[in-house]
Amino acid sequence: MKLGRISVNGPDGAEARLVLVVPEENRVIDLKRALHEQLVKEGSSRESALQYANAVFPGSMSAAIALGTPFTQAAEKINAKRPDAHSISFDSVNWLPASDPSVVRDGLTFVGHIKGFHEKIGAPPTPNLLKVPGYFKGTPHTVIGHEAEVPWPGYIQYMDYELELGYVIGKRAESLRPENALDHLFGITIFNDFSARDCQAVEMPIGMGPTKCKDFAYGIGPWITTVDEFKDLDRIGMEVRVNGETWGKGDSSNKLWTVGELIAWASLGEVIVPGDVIGSGTMGGGSALELDRKLQPGDVVEMIVEGVGTLRNTMGQPIPDLWWPEERKPFM
Amino acid sequence: MKLGRISVNGPDGAEARLVLVVPEENRVIDLKRALHEQLVKEGSSRESALQYANAVFPGSMSAAIALGTPFTQAAEKINAKRPDAHSISFDSVNWLPASDPSVVRDGLTFVGHIKGFHEKIGAPPTPNLLKVPGYFKGTPHTVIGHEAEVPWPGYIQYMDYELELGYVIGKRAESLRPENALDHLFGITIFNDFSARDCQAVEMPIGMGPTKCKDFAYGIGPWITTVDEFKDLDRIGMEVRVNGETWGKGDSSNKLWTVGELIAWASLGEVIVPGDVIGSGTMGGGSALELDRKLQPGDVVEMIVEGVGTLRNTMGQPIPDLWWPEERKPFM
Incomplete structure (x- = not known):
């Protein structure tokens, strides 16, 4: 599995997002958006699904890795399906450092x-x-x-x-x-x-x-x-x-x-x-x-x-x- | 003004608090609690006052200093009054590092x-x-x-x-x-x-x-x-x-x-x-x-x-x- 970080524009300015990277298709999948959508489809409310997706896929790679199993399992599930939705082409991606190390x-x-x-x-x-x-x-x-x-x-x-x-x-x-x-x-x-x-x-x-x-x-x-x-x-x-x-x-x-x-x-x-x-x-x-x-x-x-x-x-x-x-x- | 960090017990375990230190009286004042009380006295709702106090006096000294004026002004106001309430004697204080530097x-x-x-x-x-x-x-x-x-x-x-x-x-x-x-x-x-x-x-x-x-x-x-x-x-x-x-x-x-x-x-x-x-x-x-x-x-x-x-x-x-x-x- 390949995981990265990108910057997207939000209402409060630039925002970091974790992405699943699919190099062979020149695209990344916004993990938070993909999980949000999946949860809503499975019956979660929009608001609760968003809170959960925020916790599982924060903007910090360090924080996500530190979360452990809920992060890796959710990412693996999306990696197994690789949905087209919430994809961004490499051409349009604004890459951030792959990790944000403490040191x-x-x-x-x-x-x-x-x-x-x-x-x-x-x-x-x-x-x-x-x-x-x-x-x-x-x-x-x-x-x-x-x-x-x-x-x-x-x-x-x-x-x-x-x-x-x-x-x-x-x-x-x-x-x-x-x-x-x-x-x-x-x-x-x-x-x-x-x-x-x-x-x-x-x-x-x-x-x-x-x-x-x-x-x-x-x-x-x-x-x-x-x-x-x-x-x-x-x-x-x-x-x-x-x-x-x-x-x-x-x-x-x-x-x-x-x-x-x-x-x-x-x-x-x-x-x-x-x-x-x-x-x-x-x-x-x-x-x-x-x-x-x-x-x-x-x-x-x-x-x-x-x-x-x-x-x-x-x-x-x-x-x-x-x-x-x-x-x-x-x-x- | 003298500012420190201590650890207190909360429902979720140990919690870091910023304190005003009054060495000549061997006590510290819990800044978040003091601000919370002050705001409620001035008419804020308990819940909104707590949210505001959390933002002004987080457990991280680095985050507080990074906030700048809202942090220093609120601390100075409490320093000017030095209320007795929400004080902890040096004997009972569990000190944390005074700052939590990034490096x-x-x-x-x-x-x-x-x-x-x-x-x-x-x-x-x-x-x-x-x-x-x-x-x-x-x-x-x-x-x-x-x-x-x-x-x-x-x-x-x-x-x-x-x-x-x-x-x-x-x-x-x-x-x-x-x-x-x-x-x-x-x-x-x-x-x-x-x-x-x-x-x-x-x-x-x-x-x-x-x-x-x-x-x-x-x-x-x-x-x-x-x-x-x-x-x-x-x-x-x-x-x-x-x-x-x-x-x-x-x-x-x-x-x-x-x-x-x-x-x-x-x-x-x-x-x-x-x-x-x-x-x-x-x-x-x-x-x-x-x-x-x-x-x-x-x-x-x-x-x-x-x-x-x-x-x-x-x-x-x-x-x-x-x-x-x-x-x-x-x-x-």
């Missing part, structure tokens, strides 16, 4: 990228990468969806993408072990971790993790494919194209840490919640840095993941006149 | 701590600390309030506290400049950035920022003092006591970056939202590491900030039997 986490699990990245920057990876499945955190406010323009803060000269899988969490959990972590995986989406390489070189030595070099945009979409549709999480085909040209192609094999280990580590001593998205880390060859290339304003970046679809974003124009701090004098 | 950010602005920390670890600070006001991000799910027991994941041997101010954001903003950033500051709370020094030594070299060494607990409370009550943000007295003994004392002077610069940087190219808490970074001498000391299970940590109050937490017992990853073999 963005992004790992570093593909051996190929760790090698490629460190060869390019001319420094060996720290041996601590072998000790724990490191990840960084991103704020949830700059998540963007399919077809969205990517904000480009003007202080960035070296813009890059990162091709990743997004693991969408299905159940609240704390301190999982790898052997039961996959029970908490709801589905897979595509995750584009846009990265400012010049800014990263300033921030990374501080050791507190990326902020300005990452927190301007995380592409999440176009939708989520539920985990039951994947035969093997370590053999998912992945590709990135820039302006139609393939810049990277491979699959999700050759990982330093398994999906279960990454999720278990993310939950260790803390909490992961439904709708959270954990990036797999960049596929080997999944960044332009590894090719000595960079993105330009106006570039169209497409990420294709087998079993999901294509996440497409266009780079915006640099935002001018932003503040930048003045360097301080040494005090030690 | 935790924590800076590094006090020169004394940067010096003290790097002297102890025997390595010089990176010169990049002089270039930008670095900060790390924490997940919002492990924020704890006044009097809460601090969860102690069993993999931590070297437990520490960090004495900080918490800057609570008042208005949604993007790409502020330092000169107007303070307009977006709602108030000050106390921020205890509990830190696992052993775990930090494993994570920091990876460069993606702290995760397991920080994300188990952030103390935020006991309440928020609105910014109008502070004469000088750079002269706020701060102290930390462990089991009643003073381990660190100083004030909020001697900063590498101003409060305005830290907030502006946090908002640069991204979004800060009401209720977000930005830690000032540790006061010089505000960590046990700087004293070659460490916390033990059962220790009581008190942080006293002039104009706010005392944030008190007791360290829990180590949580046993957690998973820890097996080290990988080198691949480069």
Whole structure:
């Protein structure tokens, strides 16, 4: 089953809706409207049916996943019928990020990228990468969806993408072990971790993790494919194209840490919640840095993941006149 | 004005309430109940008054601050009268975190701590600390309030506290400049950035920022003092006591970056939202590491900030039997 989020116009302005995605027919089905209609046909009053449909299919994917069985069962029932009514053609859809995570986490699990990245920057990876499945955190406010323009803060000269899988969490959990972590995986989406390489070189030595070099945009979409549709999480085909040209192609094999280990580590001593998205880390060859290339304003970046679809974003124009701090004098 | 959050029992279980705090009388006033009663006295129907009071004083501090004027004006009106009704004595209060931030950010602005920390670890600070006001991000799910027991994941041997101010954001903003950033500051709370020094030594070299060494607990409370009550943000007295003994004392002077610069940087190219808490970074001498000391299970940590109050937490017992990853073999 493929589930997404779109924006529709309502009497109070833009409104988020959950949709069932039918890529082979280039359409989505508005889940709330479909359920509302179905309930009324079955004898519910219009008003009560609407209240129920609002509760089962809220605008938040995180809230829907957190509801659990009433959400997934109602969606599966509509998926089994795939009615024509309440459909919107892909041409007319205004996509929202496939999930609205409470926090963005992004790992570093593909051996190929760790090698490629460190060869390019001319420094060996720290041996601590072998000790724990490191990840960084991103704020949830700059998540963007399919077809969205990517904000480009003007202080960035070296813009890059990162091709990743997004693991969408299905159940609240704390301190999982790898052997039961996959029970908490709801589905897979595509995750584009846009990265400012010049800014990263300033921030990374501080050791507190990326902020300005990452927190301007995380592409999440176009939708989520539920985990039951994947035969093997370590053999998912992945590709990135820039302006139609393939810049990277491979699959999700050759990982330093398994999906279960990454999720278990993310939950260790803390909490992961439904709708959270954990990036797999960049596929080997999944960044332009590894090719000595960079993105330009106006570039169209497409990420294709087998079993999901294509996440497409266009780079915006640099935002001018932003503040930048003045360097301080040494005090030690 | 001092505003906090507490938990009360309701027919559906625990419920969060916003309160006006009157420390000099050791009591809080339930804002929703006080407003409800006031409106009914003024002629509103009980039901409509309750709906309105729910909207003005929700259980979420972030949502209340985001509402803006209707929230602050109603709170100020109750603060002017300070009715006896709907009061709860400090003895009976079950405190919640003073805010429920969308994301935790924590800076590094006090020169004394940067010096003290790097002297102890025997390595010089990176010169990049002089270039930008670095900060790390924490997940919002492990924020704890006044009097809460601090969860102690069993993999931590070297437990520490960090004495900080918490800057609570008042208005949604993007790409502020330092000169107007303070307009977006709602108030000050106390921020205890509990830190696992052993775990930090494993994570920091990876460069993606702290995760397991920080994300188990952030103390935020006991309440928020609105910014109008502070004469000088750079002269706020701060102290930390462990089991009643003073381990660190100083004030909020001697900063590498101003409060305005830290907030502006946090908002640069991204979004800060009401209720977000930005830690000032540790006061010089505000960590046990700087004293070659460490916390033990059962220790009581008190942080006293002039104009706010005392944030008190007791360290829990180590949580046993957690998973820890097996080290990988080198691949480069």
